[in-house]
Amino acid sequence: MTIRHHPSDDMLQAYAAGTLDEGQRIAVATHMRTCARCSGWVSALEQVGACMLERLPPTAMSMDALDRVLGRLSALPPPPAGAIFDDVPGLPAFVRRYRFGQWTWVGPGVHLRPIELPVDSPTRVFLLKAVPGTRMLQHSHTDLELTCVLSGAFRHQGGYFGPGDFDLGDEDVEHQPLVEPGEDCICLVAMQGKLRLSGLLGRLMQPFVRL
Amino acid sequence: MSAMAVEPPSATDAESLSRLIAAVARQDRDAFAALFGYFAPRVKTFLIRSGVNESGADELAQETLLVVWRKAAQFDPVTTGATAWIFTIARNLRIDALRRERRAGTLDASFDLEAFADERPPPDNAIDAAQSQERLSAALAQLNEDQARVIELSFFEDKAHGEIARLLQIPLGTVKSRVRLAMSRLRSLLDEAR
Incomplete structure (x- = not known):
C-alpha cells in the first residue's frame, strides 16, 4: 500500500505531545496504523520528549508517595470494558472499543456511522461510506476536517486518496471528491465545526449530492 | 521508608x-x-x-x-x-x-x-531503539540553542507558547513558526542520517 497523503508536521507534533483533541487524535492514529513514515517520525518525536523529560529538574515527591505506590502494586488493573467493534477493518484497537452508532442514510449512496467519544471533544468522529461514482460536494465547516481512508478510494483536485491516505480540508478548500470505481469507499472523518447535535442530520444531508 | x-x-x-x-x-x-x-x-x-x-x-x-x-x-x-x-x-x-x-x-x-x-507498523528500515536514539541525539546536537529549546517546550500545551515567547524573548506570533522551522530542520537532519 502506497500512502501519498500525510498529516501535517504540526499535527504529528501535537500527537506526540499529546495536545490533539480526541477526535483529531483518532484520525491521526488511524493513519499511523498503516503509515511507517509518520509513525516513525512520531516515535522520533517521543524520543525528543524523552530527552526533554530527562533534562527536567526533579520535583520532590510527597514523603509517602513511594510507600503508597508500593502498597498498590499487587492490586489488579481494572479490566477493559466494552465490546469490540470489528465491522470495519482498519481502525486502531482503541477506537474499536468506542461505541458505534448505526449506519444512517445521509444521501444517495452515502451512509454515516457516528462514533461516540468517551470524552468531550470539539471534533466529531464518524465513518462515512459512499458507493463508487458518488460525487460529494464539499460542505462548509468553520474549521478542520480530517479524513483517513479505510477502504476504497476517492479522488479530488488534491489527488488520489486510497487506504491509509490522510486528507485535510478547511474553509479554504473547495474540493469535490469523487468516489473511485470498484468498492465502496469507507473513511474515518474527524470534523470540527459549529454544527449542533440536534440539527446534525439535516445539516449533513445537504452536502451530499449524487450526479 | x-x-x-x-x-x-x-x-x-x-x-x-x-x-x-x-x-x-x-x-x-x-x-x-x-x-x-x-x-x-x-x-x-x-x-x-x-x-x-x-x-x-x-x-x-x-x-x-x-x-x-x-x-x-x-x-x-x-x-x-x-x-x-x-x-x-x-x-x-x-x-x-x-x-x-x-x-x-x-x-x-x-x-x-x-x-x-x-x-x-514496523519502521521503514530496521534500526533498533539504541541506533535511532543515537541518530536523534546527533540531530538534536546540530540544532542551535533556540531551536532545541522551542522543540522541548512544544511538548507542553499551546498555552505554554506564551511562556516560550517570554523565555526566548520573541513575539508570541513567531513561536509557532519557530517551532515549525525547528521541527522541519530536525526532520531533515534525521532523514539525512538514514
Missing part, C-alpha cells in the same frame, strides 16, 4: 534503565523503587509545567510508575527507549487527567490506558 530515602539509579543511561524495567517485569520491588526515585520526580515536573496542580502532579507521577509496574513485561528495549516509553505513559495519563479535569484526590484505578494504545 520515604521516597527521599531511595537512591536513584547510579547510572541513568538507557541500558541501565532498560535493565531496571526488565527487573520490574520480574516483580523486583527494589528495581521499582529505583525507577520511581529517578522518574517520578521528573514526571512530576513535567506534569506541573503542563498545568497540573502540585498534588495532582504527585498523584499522576505515582500513577505513571504504577503503570510501569503493570506493563513492564510489555516493554521492548529493542524498539523503544526506556525514557521514551515512560514519557508516553506520563503523556497519556496527562491527556486523560487534563481532559477529565480530575481534581486532586479523586484519582482511582480507573485510568483507561488501553484508550491510548495506538498501533504502529
Whole structure:
C-alpha cells in the first residue's frame, strides 16, 4: 500500500505531545496504523520528549508517595470494558472499543456511522461510506476536517486518496471528491465545526449530492 | 521508608534503565523503587509545567510508575527507549487527567490506558531503539540553542507558547513558526542520517 497523503508536521507534533483533541487524535492514529513514515517520525518525536523529560529538574515527591505506590502494586488493573467493534477493518484497537452508532442514510449512496467519544471533544468522529461514482460536494465547516481512508478510494483536485491516505480540508478548500470505481469507499472523518447535535442530520444531508 | 530515602539509579543511561524495567517485569520491588526515585520526580515536573496542580502532579507521577509496574513485561528495549516509553505513559495519563479535569484526590484505578494504545507498523528500515536514539541525539546536537529549546517546550500545551515567547524573548506570533522551522530542520537532519 502506497500512502501519498500525510498529516501535517504540526499535527504529528501535537500527537506526540499529546495536545490533539480526541477526535483529531483518532484520525491521526488511524493513519499511523498503516503509515511507517509518520509513525516513525512520531516515535522520533517521543524520543525528543524523552530527552526533554530527562533534562527536567526533579520535583520532590510527597514523603509517602513511594510507600503508597508500593502498597498498590499487587492490586489488579481494572479490566477493559466494552465490546469490540470489528465491522470495519482498519481502525486502531482503541477506537474499536468506542461505541458505534448505526449506519444512517445521509444521501444517495452515502451512509454515516457516528462514533461516540468517551470524552468531550470539539471534533466529531464518524465513518462515512459512499458507493463508487458518488460525487460529494464539499460542505462548509468553520474549521478542520480530517479524513483517513479505510477502504476504497476517492479522488479530488488534491489527488488520489486510497487506504491509509490522510486528507485535510478547511474553509479554504473547495474540493469535490469523487468516489473511485470498484468498492465502496469507507473513511474515518474527524470534523470540527459549529454544527449542533440536534440539527446534525439535516445539516449533513445537504452536502451530499449524487450526479 | 520515604521516597527521599531511595537512591536513584547510579547510572541513568538507557541500558541501565532498560535493565531496571526488565527487573520490574520480574516483580523486583527494589528495581521499582529505583525507577520511581529517578522518574517520578521528573514526571512530576513535567506534569506541573503542563498545568497540573502540585498534588495532582504527585498523584499522576505515582500513577505513571504504577503503570510501569503493570506493563513492564510489555516493554521492548529493542524498539523503544526506556525514557521514551515512560514519557508516553506520563503523556497519556496527562491527556486523560487534563481532559477529565480530575481534581486532586479523586484519582482511582480507573485510568483507561488501553484508550491510548495506538498501533504502529514496523519502521521503514530496521534500526533498533539504541541506533535511532543515537541518530536523534546527533540531530538534536546540530540544532542551535533556540531551536532545541522551542522543540522541548512544544511538548507542553499551546498555552505554554506564551511562556516560550517570554523565555526566548520573541513575539508570541513567531513561536509557532519557530517551532515549525525547528521541527522541519530536525526532520531533515534525521532523514539525512538514514
